Structures are given as C-alpha cells and as structure tokens.
Amino acid sequence: MSFEAHRCENGHVTYPGHTVCPECGAEQTATVDLEAETGTLVTWTTSTATPPGVREPNHLGIVEFDVEGGTVRALGQLTTGDVESGDRMTPVYCDELRDPDAGIREPESQSWDGYRFAPVED
Amino acid sequence: MDRVAVIGASMTQFGQRNAWVRELLAEAGEACLDDAGVAADELDHLYVSNMASGEFEGQTGIPNALAHDLGAIGAYTQRVDQTSASGGAGVYAAWQSVASGASELTMLVGGEKMTHRSTADATDVIASLTHPAEYKHGVTLPSFAGMTARHYLETYDAPRESLASVAVKNHRNGVDNPHAQFRKEVDAETVLESPIVADPLRLYDFCPITDGSAALLFCPESVAAEYTDDYSVVSGIGGATDTHVVHERDDPTVMGGVVDSAADAYEMSGLTPDDVDVAELHDMFTILEVLQLEDLGFFEKGEGWRAADEGITTRDGELPVNTSGGLKSKGHPLGASGVAQVYEIHRQVTGDAGDRQVAADVGLACNVGGFGNCVTTTVVEAAE
Ligand SMILES: [Zn+2]
Numbered sequence: 001m002s003f004e005a006h007r008c009e010n011g012h013v014t015y016p017g018h019t020v021c022p023e024c025g026a027e028q029t030a031t032v033d034l035e036a037e038t039g040t041l042v043t044w045t046t047s048t049a050t051p052p053g054v055r056e057p058n059h060l061g062i063v064e065f066d067v068e069g070g071t072v073r074a075l076g077q078l079t080t081g082d083v084e085s086g087d088r089m090t091p092v093y094c095d096e097l098r099d100p101d102a103g104i105r106e107p108e109s110q111s112w113d114g115y116r117f118a119p120v121e122d
Numbered sequence: 123m124d125r126v127a128v129i130g131a132s133m134t135q136f137g138q139r140n141a142w143v144r145e146l147l148a149e150a151g152e153a154c155l156d157d158a159g160v161a162a163d164e165l166d167h168l169y170v171s172n173m174a175s176g177e178f179e180g181q182t183g184i185p186n187a188l189a190h191d192l193g194a195i196g197a198y199t200q201r202v203d204q205t206s207a208s209g210g211a212g213v214y215a216a217w218q219s220v221a222s223g224a225s226e227l228t229m230l231v232g233g234e235k236m237t238h239r240s241t242a243d244a245t246d247v248i249a250s251l252t253h254p255a256e257y258k259h260g261v262t263l264p265s266f267a268g269m270t271a272r273h274y275l276e277t278y279d280a281p282r283e284s285l286a287s288v289a290v291k292n293h294r295n296g297v298d299n300p301h302a303q304f305r306k307e308v309d310a311e312t313v314l315e316s317p318i319v320a321d322p323l324r325l326y327d328f329c330p331i332t333d334g335s336a337a338l339l340f341c342p343e344s345v346a347a348e349y350t351d352d353y354s355v356v357s358g359i360g361g362a363t364d365t366h367v368v369h370e371r372d373d374p375t376v377m378g379g380v381v382d383s384a385a386d387a388y389e390m391s392g393l394t395p396d397d398v399d400v401a402e403l404h405d406m407f408t409i410l411e412v413l414q415l416e417d418l419g420f421f422e423k424g425e426g427w428r429a430a431d432e433g434i435t436t437r438d439g440e441l442p443v444n445t446s447g448g449l450k451s452k453g454h455p456l457g458a459s460g461v462a463q464v465y466e467i468h469r470q471v472t473g474d475a476g477d478r479q480v481a482a483d484v485g486l487a488c489n490v491g492g493f494g495n496c497v498t499t500t501v502v503e504a505a506e
Contacts, residue, residue: 016367044269045272046268046321048321049262050260052246060260062369074369103257105250109254110257112258
C-alpha cells in the first residue's frame with residue numbers, strides 16, 4: 001500500500017493527484033509516498049450527523065506534511081476525536097472508509113479504501 | 123451599454139411544503155409574472171436554478187416542464203446548476219441573456235424540494251459534490267464548516283460566542299420575514315447549548331433543510347420603466363470558482379471564489395465595499411457569514427467575527443446583513459437561495475421590504491456553492 005501525493009516537474013505537490021498541476025498546468029509526473037511520514041494536524045472536527053454508510057461519530061481532520069520543496073495537505077478520517085490542532089499524526093491504512101453500497105455515489109465509480117490519521121507520541 | 127433591470131420578484135413560503143418541485147417553481151414563477159404584470163408568453167428566456175431535482179425527486183428536465191406549466195411554451199429554457207450557488211449562477215445567466223441582447227425578457231426561477239428526504243439522505247445528496255478523495259471519508263458540508271470554524275477561531279483568537287451572535291442576529295431578522303421557515307428569536311445560550319453537529323459548531327450554527335422557490339424578471343434598463351416604476355438595476359456581477367478539493371487551498375480561512383467574484387462585481391459597478399448599504403450573505407453556516415464579510419472587503423481578515431458581536435451588521439447597524447433572516451432562519455432550498463437573496467436586495471433598494479426595510483440604495487448578494495467551490499456576487503442598485 002502507498003499513500004501517494006503527486007508532483008509536477010516544477011516541484012508542486014498535491015493530494016490527490018489531478019489531470020494537470022493546479023498551480024502551473026504542467027503534467028504531474030512523480031509521486032511522493034506519505035504512508036511512513038508524520039504530519040501536523042491543521043484542524044479537525046467530529047461530525048455527529050453523518051450520511052448513510054458513514055461511521056457516527058466521524059472524526060475528520062486535515063494533516064499537513066513537509067515534502068521536498070514545500071508542504072502538502074490531506075483530508076482524512078481520524079482514529080480518535082481526542083486530538084488538538086498541532087498534534088503530530090501518521091497515516092493508518094483502512095480497507096473500507098465507508099460502506100460503498102449505502103450512499104448516493106455509484107460504488108464502482110471510485111475507491112473506498114484509504115488512510116486515517118492517528119496521533120503519534122513524540 | 124444598456125444595463126439589466128429587475129422588474130419583477132417573488133418568493134414562495136419557505137419551509138416544509140406539501141408541494142413538489144414543479145409546483146414550487148410554478149408558484150414562484152406565476153407570482154413573479156404577476157408582480158410585473160407580464161404574460162408568460164412574452165418571455166424570451168426562462169431559466170431554472172436547481173441543484174438536484176433528479177436526485178431528490180426523480181424529476182429531471184424541469185425548465186421545459188416549467189415552461190409548459192406556466193404557458194411559456196416557445197421560450198428558450200436552461201437549467202442552471204452550481205450546487206448551493208445555483209441561484210446566483212442563474213442570476214448570472216439571466217443577466218448575460220439580457221446584457222448580450224439575446225433576450226428582451228428573461229425570467230429566472232430557482233427552487234428545490236428537499237424535506238421529504240431524511241437529513242442523512244439530503245446531506246448525502248449535497249455531499250456528493252465532493253471529490254472522491256473527500257467523499258470516501260464521509261465528509262459533509264457541515265464537517266468542512268466545523269474544520270474551518272475551528273481553524274478560524276484558533277488562528278484569530280476569536281471567541282466561539284461571536285459565531286452564536288450571527289445566528290442570534292439572523293433569527294431576529296427572520297421574525298419579520300413572512301416567507302421565512304423560522305420566525306422565532308433564539309438567544310446565544312440556546313445556540314451554544316444546542317447539540318453538536320460538527321464540533322465546534324452546533325445545530326443553531328447551521329441552516330435547516332427547506333422546500334421553496336423564488337423568481338426574478340429581467341429586461342434591459344432602457345425599457346424597464348415601460349413595465350414598472352419599481353425596478354432595480356444589476357450594476358455589477360461576477361462569478362468565480364475555487365479548488366474542488368477544499369484542503370488544497372493555501373489559506374483555509376479565505377474563500378477565493380468570494381474574493382474573485384466580488385472583485386469583478388465591484389469593478390463592473392464602479393463601486394467599493396464602502397458604497398454597499400445592505401448585504402445578503404450565504405450563511406449556510408454561521409462561520410460563512412464571517413468569512414464573506416472579510417473576503418468581500420467589509421472587514422480585514424480575522425476581524426469579521428466582530429461584526430455581529432458589536433452590532434455592526436444588525437438591522438439598525440452600519441451595514442445590515444441578512445435582513446431577510448439569511449439562509450439561517452429563512453431556510454435554504456438550494457437552487458432558490460441565491461434567487462431569494464437578490465429578491466431581498468431588490469425589495470430593499472426599491473423600498474418595498476416592509477418591516478425589514480433599511481435605508482439602502484446599493485445592495486450586494488453573495489451566493490456560495492459547495493464550501494466556497496463556486497460563487498456569484500451581485501450588486502443591485504436602486505433605479506436612478
Ligand atoms: Zn506545478
């Protein structure tokens with residue numbers, strides 16, 4: 001498994017990847033694996049009104065990772081709601097983040113696995 | 123250049139309605155035609171702002187349905203979808219149709235029927251606008267609001283109570299709006315003790331789920347007086363997008379689509395934020411009103427939370443915001459909201475806002491789709 005951010009030839013990094021780099025329009029030609037990295041929790045919430053097929057409560061956060069040439073952010077579920085902004089977080093793989101058959105979106109149209117973020121002890 | 127005038131306006135009762143989307147649209151459309159004394163068969167163009175009639179109700183093709191229901195067969199029709207900003211985008215489309223000379227008479231009707239679905243289902247329909255990398259985590263629009271509110275409060279050291287002041291103000295305003303879903307005052311304590319929906323935001327930080335419709339009628343300014351003395355003029359309008367993936371924005375507290383669309387609207391009108399007398403902002407969540415106050419240029423970044431707290435944006439304040447009650451108390455039937463915002467500004471600048479009337483020659487409406495993903499800002503002025 002890998003948690004891939006995407007890099008263009010001018011060094012801009014995004015997660016997820018895009019057809020072209022949103023910053024400069026160049027093709028994204030390389031990937032950066034964030035799976036073993038530790039990032040910083042920018043902000044978070046605990047959602048108690050969740051859609052069909054989503055765990056309740058659903059802890060969500062945005063984590064910022066330092067990568068060569070800058071930073072990249074990712075949104076993801078958190079393993080716990082016992083966190084504070086600024087906490088150090090690391091990705092943890094989850095094979096099904098929500099029930100693909102319960103929501104409005106066509107199950108075959110996208111993937112449903114991904115990474116949650118867990119706090120790390122410094 | 124001949125500017126574009128608004129010569130008719132209407133909105134239905136917002137709330138839980140026993141009518142389907144076609145009936146809601148027809149109700150607002152008929153009332154708007156009556157308001158201007160225009161017959162349906164005079165319409166050149168007929169636009170419908172709507173996000174998800176297919177998903178909510180299994181009814182697609184609603185512009186053509188409305189043309190038939192109103193007796194406007196022959197008119198050019200088009201559905202305008204920009205999620206929560208469908209109404210503002212419809213105003214843009216209707217404005218374009220007249221400004222370009224393609225149409226001499228355009229009606230815009232925005233509407234949505236939502237309350238027959240559960241909150242969870244309605245939330246999912248709206249959340250389906252998100253990127254797959256967001257949707258798979260079960261993110262909802264309220265969760266974006268929770269994350270952004272936390273970041274804003276922590277970054278600018280703003281008190282949590284300041285967001286409650288937005289809800290208190292808009293509920294107070296809604297009491298005097300006969301079309302509002304809620305016409306009941308709430309106090310800050312009630313807001314701050316209501317159930318958590320997306321921490322730190324609570325139930326009263328969010329707008330309700332709503333059925334309703336609103337409509338506007340447009341023609342060239344040069345012929346507006348032939349229809350009515352009570353017209354207003356769209357003097358500036360701008361539309362813009364921000365990233366689809368919300369976490370990719372450089373500063374989570376800046377709504378780039380608001381900044382960009384406002385810059386275009388101000389430039390076209392030749393006005394600045396100082397010239398605006400009254401504004402309708404997209405308070406789908408309390409935090410959004412604060413961000414728009416800043417990104418529209420009314421306050422410095424990090425200072426917008428003071429507005430409701432210090433009474434600047436109350437009805438008797440320096441800049442009354444959401445005199446209609448806003449989405450917060452008026453309700454938010456997705457496709458109708460941006461149309462209903464301009465309805466309120468039109469009523470204000472034509473001096474026809476009843477108990478909600480403030481002194482206003484220039485008004486601004488800002489309609490936000492997604493979590494700032496797409497935005498239309500419109501400046502409406504009194505006729506000279
Ligand atoms: Zn690039």
